[in-house]
Amino acid sequence: MVFSSAVFLFFFLPLTTAVYYLIPARMRNAALFAASLLFYAWGEPLYVLIMLFSTFFDYFNGLALEKWDGRPGRRKAVLVVSVAVNIGMLCFFKYTDFVIGSFNSVFGSSVALLKVALPVGISFYTFQTLSYTIDVYRRKVKAQHNIIDFGMYISMYPQLIAGPIVRYADIESQISGRKYDPRKAAQGLFRFTAGLCKKVLIANQLGAVWDDISSRAGTLPAATAWLGALAFAFQIYFDFSGYSDMAIGLGALLGFKLPENFDHPYESNSVTEFWRRWHITLGVWFREYVYIPLGGNRKGVARQLLNMLVVWALTGLWHGAGVNFILWGLYFFVFLALEKLFLLKFFKKIPRVFGHIYTLAVVLFSWVIFACEDTGTLWSYIRDFFGANGFCGGSSGYYLMTCGVMFAVAAVFSTHYPKKAGDMLIGRLRSKPVLLFSVRTAVALVFLALCIVFIVGDAYNPFLYFRF
Amino acid sequence: MKKAYRIFCILFLALLFGSGVLTVARPGESFSELENRQLKKTSDISSDVMSGQFQFDLEKMLSDQFPLRYLCVTLQTKLKLAAGKKDIGGAYIGEGRLFQKITSADISCDDIASHAARYARAGERAGVKVVALPVPSAGCSIPDLLPKGAEMYDFDRAFAAIAEKLGRENVIDVSGALAGDPKRYYTTDHHWTEFGACDAYLAWSVYHGFTRDEISVPPVKTVSEDFRGTLCAKVPGFGIESDILKIPDIPFDPKVTADGREIPFYDLDALKTRDKYRVFLGGNHGITVIENPDAAADRTVLIVKDSFANSFVPYLVRHYKKIVMVDERYATVDLATLALSEGADEIAIIKEAAFF
Numbered sequence: 057m058v059f060s061s062a063v064f065l066f067f068f069l070p071l072t073t074a075v076y077y078l079i080p081a082r083m084r085n086a087a088l089f090a091a092s093l094l095f096y097a098w099g100e101p102l103y104v105l106i107m108l109f110s111t112f113f114d115y116f117n118g119l120a121l122e123k124w125d126g127r128p129g130r131r132k133a134v135l136v137v138s139v140a141v142n143i144g145m146l147c148f149f150k151y152t153d154f155v156i157g158s159f160n161s162v163f164g165s166s167v168a169l170l171k172v173a174l175p176v177g178i179s180f181y182t183f184q185t186l187s188y189t190i191d192v193y194r195r196k197v198k199a200q201h202n203i204i205d206f207g208m209y210i211s212m213y214p215q216l217i218a219g220p221i222v223r224y225a226d227i228e229s230q231i232s233g234r235k236y237d238p239r240k241a242a243q244g245l246f247r248f249t250a251g252l253c254k255k256v257l258i259a260n261q262l263g264a265v266w267d268d269i270s271s272r273a274g275t276l277p278a279a280t281a282w283l284g285a286l287a288f289a290f291q292i293y294f295d296f297s298g299y300s301d302m303a304i305g306l307g308a309l310l311g312f313k314l315p316e317n318f319d320h321p322y323e324s325n326s327v328t329e330f331w332r333r334w335h336i337t338l339g340v341w342f343r344e345y346v347y348i349p350l351g352g353n354r355k356g357v358a359r360q361l362l363n364m365l366v367v368w369a370l371t372g373l374w375h376g377a378g379v380n381f382i383l384w385g386l387y388f389f390v391f392l393a394l395e396k397l398f399l400l401k402f403f404k405k406i407p408r409v410f411g412h413i414y415t416l417a418v419v420l421f422s423w424v425i426f427a428c429e430d431t432g433t434l435w436s437y438i439r440d441f442f443g444a445n446g447f448c449g450g451s452s453g454y455y456l457m458t459c460g461v462m463f464a465v466a467a468v469f470s471t472h473y474p475k476k477a478g479d480m481l482i483g484r485l486r487s488k489p490v491l492l493f494s495v496r497t498a499v500a501l502v503f504l505a506l507c508i509v510f511i512v513g514d515a516y517n518p519f520l521y522f523r524f
Numbered sequence: 525m526k527k528a529y530r531i532f533c534i535l536f537l538a539l540l541f542g543s544g545v546l547t548v549a550r551p552g553e554s555f556s557e558l559e560n561r562q563l564k565k566t567s568d569i570s571s572d573v574m575s576g577q578f579q580f581d582l583e584k585m586l587s588d589q590f591p592l593r594y595l596c597v598t599l600q601t602k603l604k605l606a607a608g609k610k611d612i613g614g615a616y617i618g619e620g621r622l623f624q625k626i627t628s629a630d631i632s633c634d635d636i637a638s639h640a641a642r643y644a645r646a647g648e649r650a651g652v653k654v655v656a657l658p659v660p661s662a663g664c665s666i667p668d669l670l671p672k673g674a675e676m677y678d679f680d681r682a683f684a685a686i687a688e689k690l691g692r693e694n695v696i697d698v699s700g701a702l703a704g705d706p707k708r709y710y711t712t713d714h715h716w717t718e719f720g721a722c723d724a725y726l727a728w729s730v731y732h733g734f735t736r737d738e739i740s741v742p743p744v745k746t747v748s749e750d751f752r753g754t755l756c757a758k759v760p761g762f763g764i765e766s767d768i769l770k771i772p773d774i775p776f777d778p779k780v781t782a783d784g785r786e787i788p789f790y791d792l793d794a795l796k797t798r799d800k801y802r803v804f805l806g807g808n809h810g811i812t813v814i815e816n817p818d819a820a821a822d823r824t825v826l827i828v829k830d831s832f833a834n835s836f837v838p839y840l841v842r843h844y845k846k847i848v849m850v851d852e853r854y855a856t857v858d859l860a861t862l863a864l865s866e867g868a869d870e871i872a873i874i875k876e877a878a879f880f
Binding site for chain 1: 525527528532533535536540541543547558561573579582586587590593596597599607610611613627629671673757758760
């Protein structure tokens with residue numbers, strides 16, 4: 057199920073929230089678990105079993121680790137098995153055909169692809185179950201004894217499909233310690249609405265622009281190619297951060313505090329800073345479970361760079377089963393390494409704006425690599441990007457004129473200024489709580505309605521030829 | 525204050541649930557005239573959960589039956605227009621007129637060439653000449669009226685792909701005749717007007733060597749002053765004046781059989797519906813046979829068509845005792861066999877160049 061769908065908005069959300077709050081508090085985790093399974097099974101009637109297997113497998117691994125607390129050999133074995141099975145499953149569903157295809161390309165063979173469908177959210181929930189097992193192994197958290205509570209942690213619908221990646225340690229106290237707070241619930245709905253707007257009003261619109269421009273890769277003047285990349289850069293930010301906003305908002309509605317995932321990343325002044333503000337929970341996961349175990353920066357610069365290389369190759373690969381995704385990860389490794397070695401020091405000595413412009417340029421180009429999964433298209437687009445078809449053309453003016461307003465809105469809302477302005481306004485009205493409440497309610501409902509207008513409008517589909 | 529927050533949450537969720545209930549509780553509409561398609565009703569929802577069809581149908585039903593649905597689409601269109609968008613729903617918004625958006629990414633010259641080759645082979649097997657009249661889309665003929673910088677596919681490339689397979693001498697080029705004059709295409713529909721069809725007819729006549737005495741442009745008759753075609757359906761909420769629909773008033777009474785049933789040459793009942801272009805032959809059928817015993821010559825032509833040919837054929841009726849029209853989207857036929865069985869002297873392909 058998808059947050060920006062009529063089924064979710066009109067039925068799933070109101071009904072599950074109503075049930076959740078009408079039943080006794082001790083039954084809430086079970087109800088949320090059940091609702092989340094329905095949410096997941098709605099889109100994956102078969103693969104819900106995979107997700108359940110993954111959940112129960114690591115639940116029992118946690119118990120085993122606890123049971124064999126004094127047997128380091130056995131504990132290590134449990135850990136190894138957990139990691140192997142989890143990664144193995146992820147690789148099987150996600151990377152098998154990529155491996156087969158690459159093998160075919162390199163050796164000229166024609167082994168048939170398995171064409172296994174990818175279970176939705178597997179990259180996210182696998183990382184969550186893994187984080188649990190590893191943290192229990194490290195004795196950072198105690199094993200969870202209630203299978204329903206554990207199941208709820210993994211499957212809770214706000215973050216199941218697309219994060220934020222919630223480490224068990226972050227949520228352990230909230231599993232049984234949630235207190236009903238209507239203010240947080242209301243703020244959750246405000247946040248949900250903001251996220252919905254980001255997705256429906258901005259991301260979807262700019263996504264269509266990227267599709268339009270990229271469909272003609274190979275014929276684009278440079279300016280058009282840049283506008284296309286810009287459209288994608290905004291699309292992916294508003295889509296992903298919008299989704300995270302909706303997840304955090306829904307979590308708050310249910311009494312949870314989920315971790316932040318985005319912190320206005322396009323305001324960053326270096327690539328290092330960018331990756332502390334973009335998909336924060338993923339960065340944390342890789343740091344905790346790959347970078348630090350490999351030694352982090354405690355074994356000298358050369359080893360640190362090697363560790364970074366591994367982390368960034370894996371980060372790229374996590375995003376997708378394609379060569380372009382690995383390239384994308386390695387692209388960032390190059391800049392992160394350069395920054396670590398000397399670029400950061402250099403940028404500290406000059407006005408911040410230069411660092412900002414450099415970061416935006418690096419990130420903008422990175423999205424081209426990320427977005428073009430087909431190597432042919434990618435190469436054509438890169439050539440366009442650097443002027444193979446000239447600098448400017450009719451299409452450049454066309455997209456600037458027809459998307460200019462959208463780009464401006466997206467740019468403004470990529471910064472923290474709208475929130476700052478909103479907070480200031482709220483501060484001013486704090487002495488008039490009724491007015492403040494009315495304004496906030498009205499604004500939230502108007503934008504919710506606008507999103508519904510767009511969701512219904514997007515489904516409008518005229519046919520040129522009758523019943524064709 | 526806590527109470528206020530609680531009220532907000534309840535209000536927010538109740539409004540959402542209320543919308544859902546209103547949507548499902550409505551008796552529901554089954555057909556959308558504006559969209560020219562069936563709408564999904566509660567009774568149409570599949571029960572196949574495992575394949576995901578139920579989920580898909582339910583979502584579709586909710587958006588199809590949402591109350592004030594057209595208001596939503598209209599509002600969305602107006603907002604997009606206000607933000608400066610010039611292509612909405614697959615239509616380009618020109619100055620006071622709409623164009624169907626067809627870019628180079630939407631067409632495949634390889635597909636065009638392979639169709640042309642297929643037609644050439646059919647002609648060889650039937651032993652008849654194959655002639656093509658690729659119709660340029662409006663955006664190709666009057667590019668100056670497109671939004672500035674908007675891209676349309678390259679008609680010349682499509683033309684060249686067809687000419688390569690059929691032979692240049694077998695392809696009639698009407699792009700010159702149709703270029704530059706906005707009167708030759710409707711403003712709210714992607715088809716050519718009676719002007720455009722007439723110019724194509726003149727080019728056809730010259731190509732086929734009809735004598736000056738034979739060529740005759742019939743007077744046109746206005747049948748509707750409120751024709752709002754396919755393109756304005758794509759952009760509801762865009763203010764545009766209706767087109768005037770005119771039909772050639774031919775001095776013949778041809779017998780028309782469509783897929784076995786006899787139908788009138790002009791379907792005047794269609795003028796009471798939204799899709800008024802269907803006045804021409806009642807729309808698209810698989811196989812349409814038009815017989816005119818009073819034709820100037822005993823010629824038979826097999827036309828492979830799309831809807832552009834529907835408004836072109838009235839001009840041809842004078843010259844052909846029998847016109848057999850095949851719309852390959854609605855009928856699968858072996859063209860060579862059909863040409864032989866109908867005694868066609870020629871196979872003609874009259875289709876929009878982009879989708880040849």
